Amino acid sequence: MSDNELIEVKFLKSPKGKFLVGHLPEFNTYNKHQVLERWVEACGDLFKIHFVGKEFVVSANPDLNNKMLRLRPESFKRFSKIDEILKEMGVDGVFNAEGTSWKRHRKPIAEALSVKNVKAFYPIILDKTKIILEKFKDYAERKTVVDVQKEFMAFTIDVTTEIAFGHKLDTINNKSNDFQKHLEVIFPMINERVTAPIPIWRYFKRKKDKTLDNSLKSIQQVIHGFIDDAKNRMLQNPELKDQPSNFLEALLVENKDANFTDEEIYGNVFTMLLAGEDTTSNSLSWIVFYLAQNPGIVTQVREEANTVYPEGLPDVYEHVEALKYAHAVSLEAMRLKPTTPQLYLEANDDVVVDHVVIPKGTNIILQNKVAQTDESYFSNGDTFMPERWLEGKCPMDKNHAPNVMRAFGGGARYCPGMHLAKTEMIVLVSVLCKYFDFKLEVKPEDIRERFEFTMYPENLKITLEPITLNKEVIA
Numbered sequence: 277m278s279d280n281e282l283i284e285v286k287f288l289k290s291p292k293g294k295f296l297v298g299h300l301p302e303f304n305t306y307n308k309h310q311v312l313e314r315w316v317e318a319c320g321d322l323f324k325i326h327f328v329g330k331e332f333v334v335s336a337n338p339d340l341n342n343k344m345l346r347l348r349p350e351s352f353k354r355f356s357k358i359d360e361i362l363k364e365m366g367v368d369g370v371f372n373a374e375g376t377s378w379k380r381h382r383k384p385i386a387e388a389l390s391v392k393n394v395k396a397f398y399p400i401i402l403d404k405t406k407i408i409l410e411k412f413k414d415y416a417e418r419k420t421v422v423d424v425q426k427e428f429m430a431f432t433i434d435v436t437t438e439i440a441f442g443h444k445l446d447t448i449n450n451k452s453n454d455f456q457k458h459l460e461v462i463f464p465m466i467n468e469r470v471t472a473p474i475p476i477w478r479y480f481k482r483k484k485d486k487t488l489d490n491s492l493k494s495i496q497q498v499i500h501g502f503i504d505d506a507k508n509r510m511l512q513n514p515e516l517k518d519q520p521s522n523f524l525e526a527l528l529v530e531n532k533d534a535n536f537t538d539e540e541i542y543g544n545v546f547t548m549l550l551a552g553e554d555t556t557s558n559s560l561s562w563i564v565f566y567l568a569q570n571p572g573i574v575t576q577v578r579e580e581a582n583t584v585y586p587e588g589l590p591d592v593y594e595h596v597e598a599l600k601y602a603h604a605v606s607l608e609a610m611r612l613k614p615t616t617p618q619l620y621l622e623a624n625d626d627v628v629v630d631h632v633v634i635p636k637g638t639n640i641i642l643q644n645k646v647a648q649t650d651e652s653y654f655s656n657g658d659t660f661m662p663e664r665w666l667e668g669k670c671p672m673d674k675n676h677a678p679n680v681m682r683a684f685g686g687g688a689r690y691c692p693g694m695h696l697a698k699t700e701m702i703v704l705v706s707v708l709c710k711y712f713d714f715k716l717e718v719k720p721e722d723i724r725e726r727f728e729f730t731m732y733p734e735n736l737k738i739t740l741e742p743i744t745l746n747k748e749v750i751a
């Protein structure tokens with residue numbers, strides 16, 4: 277095929293499927309992302325699949341994927357089903373908004389999560405880090421086997437809820453709370469409904485649909501209460517406008533032009549909880565998965581921590597900015613194990629991207645993970661080597677293509693929570709390595725990727741070995 281020849285979707289090849297149902301039986305498994313990866317291996321970086329006649333194009337080509345991501349919101353949107361399901365649950369926020377509505381949402385959200393505001397929220401991250409550090413010290417002393425995924429989930433729940441609207445939880449110390457219990461009902465149901473072939477709940481409400489309605493109602497009441505409180509607080513303390521203490525206050529400050537309704541503010545606060553918890557805790561778990569197998573790297577993170585903040589914790593945001601190696605460790609884990617290995621787009625109009633003719637309405641799955649370990653983009657692609665992300669110190673003499681890494685998405689809709697997520701990861705990784713060595717309690721091959729909306733390591737268990745420090749650590 278010549279370089280200028282157009283590629284039409286109808287001529288794309290396909291993995292072997294079944295009569296009528298197509299690729300659905302093979303895809304109908306909990307680890308859909310691995311099925312897609314196998315198909316990429318078998319069919320190359322552009323092919324199509326169908327589920328009972330409904331067609332999907334799969335692209336694992338990073339150039340094509342980057343171009344499509346950049347053509348949003350005009351030429352591509354997220355799968356319309358995502359918006360349909362979230363709106364049905366009363367969620368109208370930046371993640372599911374499209375077109376001009378998305379532009380209206382995006383600006384204040386991005387401002388509310390800016391580096392300046394993340395710095396202002398930093399004491400919350402530090403406080404939760406202290407709490408989890410104390411808990412881990414206790415685990416180390418008792419030689420308890422730690423369920424990493426569960427612990428980090430509790431950490432991000434406590435951080436995100438307090439940053440979202442100032443609500444203090446102590447999930448880290450197993451304090452049960454109704455708010456989180458309701459979210460635990462809602463989040464898996466979003467996943468279930470987005471991937472359901474038939475919307476049964478619209479014809480018949482099962483027990484779990486009624487439980488969901490009840491949880492949604494409770495969460496709405498609580499968050500609307502927080503919105504009213506924040507509005508009153510800001511009226512009484514105008515100085516909060518210059519230094520908002522949480523995301524909700526920051527959003528109210530940035531809301532001048534967008535003029536969000538309370539329902540839209542609710543939608544965006546809810547979106548923050550949905551988008552910010554599992555993604556960050558899963559990435560943290562994958563980081564520990566690699567650290568526990570690479571003690572030399574743990575030592576390097578520790579040395580950096582001891583240089584940047586010789587005593588205690590990274591008390592100020594400037595410490596975080598100086599933790600370059602801990603940052604590189606986080607990026608490297610996200611390259612190998614992105615928690616969102618694929619993104620889902622739909623064409624708004626007929627469009628030609630990189631010679632591929634994409635008709636209006638085409639559903640496209642952007643498989644971003646395969647390229648992130650491909651030798652042509654990252655030398656020694658399967659090896660965990662944080663150094664490759666250090667400026668001027670990348671030992672890979674050949675390939676290093678940061679632009680292929682799409683763990684936070686791309687184009688105008690890239691993740692606006694990136695600074696916040698990176699701050700949480702850098703601090704926790706640095707602090708844990710400063711105080712502990714990690715030992716895997718399960719064989720690495722028994723720790724499996726599990727995909728449920730986001731991807732996490734199933735069965736990751738470790739023990740902690742305390743590091744003897746010369747100086748007293750926490751005040």
Ligand code: HEM
Pocket residue numbers: 345370371372382385389547548551552553555556559615616619682683684685686687688689690691692693694696697698
């Ligand atoms: C390591 C942690 C995280 C990862 C890996 C991650 C990844 C992603 C990805 C891949 C997207 C889709 C981007 C695209 O379509 O191009 C996204 C969107 C989004 N993320 Fe994150 N995220 C993380 C943490 C957070 C946090 C902490 C927040 C908020 C507090 C957040 C808020 C959002 C929002 C609001 C969107 C939708 C943006 C839009 O549609 O314009 N994320 N994230």
